[in-house]
Amino acid sequence: MPSLSINPPARLLMGPGPINADPRVLRAMAAQLVGQYDPAMTGYMTETQQLYRTVFGTSNEHTLLVDGTARAGIEAALVSLIEPGDRVLVPIFGRFGHLLREIAERAGAEVHVREVEWGQVFTPAAIEQAIRETRPKLLAIVHGDTSTTMMQPLDELGEICARHDVLFYTDVTASLGGNTVETDAWGLDAVTAGLQKCLAGPSGSAPSTFSPRAAAVINARRSIEAGLREPGDPVSQNPIRSNYFDLSMLFDYWGPKRLNHHTEATTMLYGARECARLLVDEGLPQAVDRHRRHGAAMLAGVEALGLDVFGDLRHKMNNVVAVVIPDGVNGDSVRGALLNDFGIEIGTSFGPLRGLVWRIGTMGYNARQDTVLTTLAALEAVLRRAGASVVAGSGVGAAYDFYADTDSADDARQETP
Amino acid sequence: MPSLSINPPARLLMGPGPINADPRVLRAMAAQLVGQYDPAMTGYMTETQQLYRTVFGTSNEHTLLVDGTARAGIEAALVSLIEPGDRVLVPIFGRFGHLLREIAERAGAEVHVREVEWGQVFTPAAIEQAIRETRPKLLAIVHGDTSTTMMQPLDELGEICARHDVLFYTDVTASLGGNTVETDAWGLDAVTAGLQKCLAGPSGSAPSTFSPRAAAVINARRSIEAGLREPGDPVSQNPIRSNYFDLSMLFDYWGPKRLNHHTEATTMLYGARECARLLVDEGLPQAVDRHRRHGAAMLAGVEALGLDVFGDLRHKMNNVVAVVIPDGVNGDSVRGALLNDFGIEIGTSFGPLRGLVWRIGTMGYNARQDTVLTTLAALEAVLRRAGASVVAGSGVGAAYDFYADTDSADDARQETP
Structure with missing residues (x-):
């Protein structure tokens, strides 16, 4: 059996995701590769960033793909924003809230949770009350949680976070493209997603965006990795705990410096770009x-x-x-x-x-x-x-x-x- | 420009990788998706594991894909094997040795390095001497380092590691498929790779394999994540610092338990499976x-x-x-x-x-x-x-x-x- 070529059965995927990919996305992914620093490749990277700015409703410079599934985007955001000992507030209304807690704990945060019964969401007042009680550096909350089908209203939370000087992160994997997401208008500092829900692509790439405020927090821990470092390059005394998910390095890779990090997953980039292109074309x-x-x-x-x-x-x-x-x-x-x-x-x-x-x-x-x-x-x-x-x-x-x-x-x- | 469909220029990629993907791999990746627990999908996962056992030259049960680039495989291996404070020996003969050091340091290891001039490799005696001097838990060394084109002979190192009770990890991203790699015969405990070199695929999936000894070290820190945990499930007091790269959870996801972790990157899996299938068919x-x-x-x-x-x-x-x-x-x-x-x-x-x-x-x-x-x-x-x-x-x-x-x-x- 292993020697047979791939031939998946025809399925209509009507679960909570992954769903069938748009055939146009799969066709885009069948395109041949180009080199990592080929002008065509860096051009596609730049276009992809611009397309996702539209999809996320943001003008954030630091809009990029994390090379992994939606969960990789979550971990990149949390491990890059959190220093061990930081307080993080996670309001939980379904399974993926538990996941945010789990990832924040592994990043070394002092995590405070609030929970509502599955099938419900939080009021802005309840979130603000929890912020007053816990004084977190970061609020981490899921937007749409497929485990309950609920979507947490976020439009009033940015103002609350700004007033209390709290960074505001959300995971929009399940909601983006099928429900309104307004990164800038809602005052979000960090947003991560995946392709396999309303974006009509396969799992494996995590579009993400970071406000200037979030980028400043992340870049304060910037460290050029050994092997690329040159005299005068920054070496943080408190580097981000992950190399792969070090967003300060990803910003350099996706920015004008184009400083080498991983080898971009070209085929997934082609797919992610096409997912966004189709959404932007549709509106x-x-x-x-x-x-x-x-x-x-x-x-x-x-x-x-x-x-x-x-x-x-x-x-x-x-x-x-x-x-x-x-x-x-x-x-x-x-x-x-x-x-x-x-x-x-x-x-x-x-x-x-x-x-x-x-x-x-x-x-x-x-x-x-x-x-x-x-x-x-x-x-x-x-x-x-x-x-x-x-x-x-x-x-x-x-x-x-x-x-x-x-x-x-x-x-x-x-x-x- | 962003609204144009993907149309990369024709390139013959004769650098150190990524190279052009085999068209058969790209065609496999254009196959439509199936659900994460569809019998067809879990069947493809099992076949992919079996194919990579052949490619790696191993009978390791824990042979799987990490969903990310080659660097994700390295980080998954190191962060899962290393507990903060563990001593790790990294002999460096090129850029990617520096990367192993960097990743091990971020995982909290006490890293000891040895270096030879670029263009050279280490003798087994030099490695053994360094092991005697540093008494590491883990030896982490690159097999082929594209930065210098050198390939470190590994065939005598497994016996040395076994004698000194040292875990033996290597990165074969650059070498696998084009140079002999014998995981079991060489006594390797952990091996990670990527698709974008001799495997003729795109970057974005990291085939990896772990010996029973490595798996035991990793599973000793096993922790079922919040949100899936049930009464009686293990909660480690010293969990792996990453959720995404927690190999004990990936073992459960790829094993008979099929315990949910990330949503497998189906298209990359199709590609990784085809890369291995073509190699195994060729021999x-x-x-x-x-x-x-x-x-x-x-x-x-x-x-x-x-x-x-x-x-x-x-x-x-x-x-x-x-x-x-x-x-x-x-x-x-x-x-x-x-x-x-x-x-x-x-x-x-x-x-x-x-x-x-x-x-x-x-x-x-x-x-x-x-x-x-x-x-x-x-x-x-x-x-x-x-x-x-x-x-x-x-x-x-x-x-x-x-x-x-x-x-x-x-x-x-x-x-x-």
Whole structure:
């Protein structure tokens, strides 16, 4: 078997991500390589930075890719911003809040957490109260947490952080491209993402952006690595604990100095650039509208099937819904039948929600009418076969009605995906 | 410009890496994604592990990909093996030895270095003497260092390390696939690599392997991360300082537990799997022979052009040669003319060799007769135009003669690349 060429089965990935990559992204990634300092390569790097400034809603100079998965971007931000002993506040409303805590602890921070029940988010007042109590250097909070489908409102937190002189970091892996993210308008200092959700690419590159204030904190610990260092180059007494994730070196690599660090992952860069290019061509507000529309259609469909939806819907991300598994139905059997009989993948869940909900995504390339209708039709068929009392045709019908009743602003894109 | 689709210029990459990817690798990477726990995906992960066991010459269970560039593999190995305060011995014979020192220092090690002049390597006796003097927990040494083109013989070091109870780590990024690497026979405990040299892929994935002894050291610090942890799961009092590079968690993700960590970079995995599949299909000894042959042809060609070669040729890697820039010739101008007029990239150099040598590679997909002859013809033309006294036709002629005089064991591959 190992000697066979790659030939993955056809899957429609309607879970919480990864989802199917846009074929245009995969085609861009099939382009041949150029050298690390070829003018074409440095030109692509510069273009990629400019494209992600638009995607993140920022004018930050320090906008770049971290070569790794979304989690690599989180760790690069936290290990570069945190010095051992620094206080960090992590409000947790799902699994990925726990991850921020974990990474901050390993970076040596004194971490203070606040938690709300899964399915809820924090009020700005609660965050400010926690800041008063803990006096952190850094607030680290997830924007959209796929584990609960909730999205934390961030628009009022930047002003609070600025007032208390707190750095403000967020992970937008799950939200970016399908929900509004305004780095500069919201006063964010550090934002990291991944490609495998609404950006319609494969996991493996972490677009990230850092405000001048964050960059100043990071560059204060700048150290040119042994092997490249020349007389007079800075050697920090308190260097960032990681070489690979040392953002001060990544800034030099992505900046006009082009100082060698790692060998940029060219194929992932081609993909990340194409993900951003497609979003910018579509328009960020239009992409958010598309995710809102197809997410609402999916929600209408599952509710019409008589299924309950988990969490505070006022704060649900556009691109994913958590559906309560009906009594008497085996959640894993339903997922297995969808995968094996229809080629459709939906998501399971973690922690307190394990075994209680399915997570169904409508994101990136798969935020489309055909994927929504097909998934609802398949889900209904599988549920009925599993013995659930579901009215035939109800889910697809409700989604069809939803589409008919709403305008078709995004039809052009749907017709020529 | 940013709105244009990717369209890199045609380049023949004959530097020290990255080189052109094998088109079959790029085609594999264009395959559509499947879900993270799809049986097809976990099957590809298992196949990839098995393929890299063959490539590394090991039966190590813990053979996997680190999702990042070659440098990510190095950091994952060092940060997972080293506890703060551990003594680490780093013999340095080029730039990447300095990198190992740098990464080990950031991981909190007490690092002891030994250095030889660039262009040389260490004797086993010198390494053993340094081990006696420094009593390290870990010996960390580069196998092939592209900065000098030298390859450190490792075959006698495993026995020395075992005798002194020292863990033995090496970075084979530059050597693997084009030079013999025998993980088990040489007694290596940890080995990391990258795709962008003799493996004929793009940078962005780091194949790595760990002996049972290394795995035991790493797993002694195992900690299940917050958010996934269940009652009874281990929580280390001395966890690995990085979450992303915590190999104990990567072992769980790649092992039968399949415990969620990052979202595997599927496209890079497809590429890494194809790189290994092509090497295994060719045969590792055959691939090494191919690199030896084309490296020797390139060496014969540059010497026939009257150019001096840097370093102790008894220890030169098969896949790269350092050519002394002749007096009166501007090295960067020659590289520029090769790139702009012929579309051929050769390498510059670092540190003590900066401005003194060019580095010319013959590796991976570009270890072929046509690339060698074309590069020599172009180099001669550019050198003559730059005023160097070069006998017309001498370099290509010598390489042609070399090919005619040696057997053609690898013609089959050349004809159907």
